[in-house]
Amino acid sequence: MLLRTNTSSSRPVDGHLAALAGENVFCSEFRYRRGTEVFGEGEETEYVYQIISGAVRTYKLLSDGRRQINSFHLPGDMFGLENGVTHRFTAEAIVETRVRITRRRSLLDATRDREGGVAKVIGLVTQSLQHAENHMLLLGRKTALERVAAFLLEMDERLSQPYVMILPMSRRDIADYLGLTLETVSRAFSSLRDEKMLQFDGPTQRRIALTDRGRLGDLNA
Amino acid sequence: MLLRTNTSSSRPVDGHLAALAGENVFCSEFRYRRGTEVFGEGEETEYVYQIISGAVRTYKLLSDGRRQINSFHLPGDMFGLENGVTHRFTAEAIVETRVRITRRRSLLDATRDREGGVAKVIGLVTQSLQHAENHMLLLGRKTALERVAAFLLEMDERLSQPYVMILPMSRRDIADYLGLTLETVSRAFSSLRDEKMLQFDGPTQRRIALTDRGRLGDLNA
DNA sequence: AGGCGAGCTTGATCTGCAGCAAATTCAACT
DNA sequence: AGTTGAATTTGCTGCAGATCAAGCTCGCCT
Numbered sequence A, B: 001m002l003l004r005t006n007t008s009s010s011r012p013v014d015g016h017l018a019a020l021a022g023e024n025v026f027c028s029e030f031r032y033r034r035g036t037e038v039f040g041e042g043e044e045t046e047y048v049y050q051i052i053s054g055a056v057r058t059y060k061l062l063s064d065g066r067r068q069i070n071s072f073h074l075p076g077d078m079f080g081l082e083n084g085v086t087h088r089f090t091a092e093a094i095v096e097t098r099v100r101i102t103r104r105r106s107l108l109d110a111t112r113d114r115e116g117g118v119a120k121v122i123g124l125v126t127q128s129l130q131h132a133e134n135h136m137l138l139l140g141r142k143t144a145l146e147r148v149a150a151f152l153l154e155m156d157e158r159l160s161q162p163y164v165m166i167l168p169m170s171r172r173d174i175a176d177y178l179g180l181t182l183e184t185v186s187r188a189f190s191s192l193r194d195e196k197m198l199q200f201d202g203p204t205q206r207r208i209a210l211t212d213r214g215r216l217g218d219l220n221a
Numbered sequence C: 001a002g003g004c005g006a007g008c009t010t011g012a013t014c015t016g017c018a019g020c021a022a023a024t025t026c027a028a029c030t
Numbered sequence D: 001a002g003t004t005g006a007a008t009t010t011g012c013t014g015c016a017g018a019t020c021a022a023g024c025t026c027g028c029c030t
Helices: A017-021 A104-112 A117-141 A144-159 A171-178 A182-194 A213-218 B017-021 B104-112 B117-141 B144-159 B171-178 B182-194 B213-218
Strands: A028-032 A037-039 A047-053 A056-061 A067-073 A090-093 A097-103 A198-201 A207-210 B028-032 B037-039 B047-053 B056-061 B067-073 B090-093 B097-103 B198-201 B207-210
Touching: A017 A097, A017 A104, A017 A117, A047 A104, A056 A171, A056 B117, A067 A117, A067 A171, A067 B117, A097 A104, A104 A117, A117 A144, A117 B056, A117 B067, A117 B117, A144 A171, A144 A182, A144 A207, A144 A213, A171 A182, A182 A198, B017 B097, B017 B104, B017 B117, B047 B104, B056 B171, B067 B117, B067 B171, B097 B104, B104 B117, B117 B144, B144 B171, B144 B182, B144 B207, B144 B213, B171 B182, B182 B198
Parallel strands: none
Antiparallel strands: A028 A097, A037 A090, A047 A097, A056 A067, A056 A090, A198 A207, B028 B097, B037 B090, B047 B097, B056 B067, B056 B090, B198 B207
16 A cells, blocks of 8 residues: 555644643653543543543543544643533543643642743633534534544644544544444545545554545535 | 513623623623624624623534524623634624623733632633533434423523523524524424423414423433 | 515425444454 | 454445425514
8 A cells, every 4th residue: 555654653742731830830641541531521620631642532421322522632632621620521541542640730820820821721721612613513514524524634634644644543433523423434434535535544444644635625615 | 371471581690791800891882783793703802792681693604604503692691702813703693682892902901910800711711611512412412302402491591581481593593503404493392392391482482481391301311 | 454574383205324234354362 | 273353344224304395473564
């Protein structure tokens, strides 16, 4: 196959977790194995996390098991900084994941009396809100093909490996993120491949190369 | 018909707009006629708004006209306080609406050096985020009937007229909020009436009485 | 009073995606 | 090398909700 994987595995990060508070907070590292829970919905918000490597999904469940994934967190992303005292959703490692951790309280304390620190925290929340607003439009009004195209472009931008990206998440995860079934996601992938907008291979077809970002973008309308 | 409307028209408000900054900002009143735009997507964020009476919808559009309503704003609610310099969606008055307005800058300036002022701003953003997260679950994973039940309970809580509420928005607005068509919304209303969970009448069937909140809640799963 | 139009309901039909099932691939075992 | 199981693809069928089309109600106009 003609695909080539980029060797560098981490993308440019939007700032170290500790930088939020001016380096003077204590950060420790931690690792989660594939499929393990980082925190659960309703638990107390004790830590703030930043991904070093790997990937995390955050989601909500209905009582009968239907799942909606809010967002995927990739290397460099922070998560778990919620304003209330309890988490509003569950976070799980999708693959083996290393994170930097700091106590929420010490981060907030250190942030408060730092120039522009509060603005950065507001910025983080706002970024999530903006993502959620765009995702509501996707979930409420886009077709299956449009959703998958939007997903691919989002991942392309965030993983930003020049030629090829390797998705950490399964078709089921993608489906639960896009409000579809895994079969529909799979069919959309195949149909985009047939239309020559992407190629994929690898053990579980997760190695993806976008070959026509222009037409994928058109599907975003 | 046996329905009775409560005469008091405004609900307990979560705080005057000016209270955010400690009363020392200038607020003026303004009114918008039914269907007029308060601000447009992409415009500069110049003002912050609080509804005195009436209702406002905020939405995003796709290029072909498909519309997703993010949220409805009712008396007491604030909106338009976005972190960036431009609005990420459009806001329109659904009915004749009176608002309190203040300049975003003066509010933020006055808020910054006030005890707990910043926390209140973060609280506002967080509240929107929480609403958006719940709405993603609804849009991604709930059935038509579940969506409509959730909508009715949300409005019941927010309009909180003890016996009867009068919805300001049309079936089309509801549909664009719930990711459905107006016909499907109408059928869901009728089916919930047939199941004796609500009654409705009034000129355009917008006067609603919930008669079994328990079973409506069950539909939320 | 009569006509008009906006908003809503209801019926009939259609369709995009869900649901189910079978086949394939590949990693990780024994 | 063979077996097992997880993940994916693909085909077939079914259905929830979309789409199309009347028909109704009520406020508002002349």
